[in-house]
Amino acid sequence: NAGVTQTPKFRILKIGQSMTLQCAQDMNHNYMYWYRQDPGMGLKLIYYSVGAGITDKGEVPNGYNVSRSTTEDFPLRLELAAPSQTSVYFCASSDGQGLNQPQHFGDGTRLSIL
Amino acid sequence: GDSVTQMEGPVTLSEEAFLTINCTYTATGYPSLFWYVQYPGEGLQLLLKATKADDKGSNKGFEATYRKETTSFHLEKGSVQVSDSAVYFCALSDTGAGSYQLTFGKGTKLSVIP
Numbered sequence: 001n002a003g004v005t006q007t008p009k010f011r012i013l014k015i016g017q018s019m020t021l022q023c024a025q026d027m028n029h030n031y032m033y034w035y036r037q038d039p040g041m042g043l044k045l046i047y048y049s050v051g052a053g054i055t056d057k058g059e060v061p062n063g064y065n066v067s068r069s070t071t072e073d074f075p076l077r078l079e080l081a082a083p084s085q086t087s088v089y090f091c092a093s094s095d096g097q098g099l100n101q102p103q104h105f106g107d108g109t110r111l112s113i114l
Numbered sequence: 115g116d117s118v119t120q121m122e123g124p125v126t127l128s129e130e131a132f133l134t135i136n137c138t139y140t141a142t143g144y145p146s147l148f149w150y151v152q153y154p155g156e157g158l159q160l161l162l163k164a165t166k167a168d169d170k171g172s173n174k175g176f177e178a179t180y181r182k183e184t185t186s187f188h189l190e191k192g193s194v195q196v197s198d199s200a201v202y203f204c205a206l207s208d209t210g211a212g213s214y215q216l217t218f219g220k221g222t223k224l225s226v227i228p
Contacts, residue, residue, distance in 0.1 A: 033215070042203065042220040043158075060183075090157055102148065103216055105157035109122065 002026050006091050006106035013081040015114050020038030021076040021109050031094045031102065032074040033058075034066065039110040049074055067068065081113045120204045120219035125127070127194050127226050130189045132211045135189040135222045137178075137204035145206040147171075147180055147187040148216070161189075194226045 007022045025032065030051045035043040045058030050070040063085060065077040074093075078085060088110050092103040123135040139145065146165045162171030162226040167182035176191045187204060204219040 042218040042219060043216075045215055048215060092158075102160040102163060103158075105150075105159070107155075107157045 001046050004104050004106035006109050010110045017081050023071050023074045025093040029093035033075045033092045035090045038087050083113045086113045116208050116217045118204050118219040124223040129228050130193045131189040133194045137187045139185050139206050141208045143208045145208040148205045149189050149202040196226045199226045
């Protein structure tokens with residue numbers, strides 16, 4: 001069972017470069033999420049999607065963009081990388097049929113901006 | 115807004131010791147409560163959950179009881195093992211959010227020594 005798959009696992013960017021973090025899930029979940037995890041700060045929600053074609057901002061959306069053209073994929077785009085975006089990024093999905101449905105997480109992408 | 119506060123770590127215990135990690139929350143609606151665990155280099159995994167007051171979630175020897183009167187969801191285990199070394203996150207999902215977003219605590223790092 002693949003679950004939630006994130007690529008790449010590691011990436012180093014220079015300031016001002018752009019990149020896309022990929023996320024795919026094979027559980028047919030409607031809800032998908034992007035979080036960033038900074039040391040000692042827990043997880044902060046960047047963007048989320050409740051279904052194909054629908055996205056919305058979370059707590060810390062500045063500097064990021066997302067799209068949801070299919071149920072399976074939810075890529076996260078960094079347009080102009082800044083040192084403040086150095087973090088570990090996690091994608092998650094859930095069935096979304098009730099608030100007691102757990103979220104399933106990928107293994108994360110560790111991103112460094114130098 | 116919603117928030118989750120959990121005890122700061124790191125916590126270091128000897129094998130077979132009793133574990134308690136405190137978690138309290140504030141929420142506008144009627145939240146579901148979760149504990150997630152993150153092993154080194156991996157994403158978060160659901161450990162246990164409780165969806166209404168007085169529910170007890172349990173898994174792998176861990177337990178937590180949803181206490182509405184004290185707005186708490188403390189994690190306990192009677193006898194920890196070295197393999198329990200990980201970071202533990204308390205989280206809630208609130209009806210008021212409308213998107214089944216999770217609000218996380220900052221995490222508590224547990225180290226169990228032989």
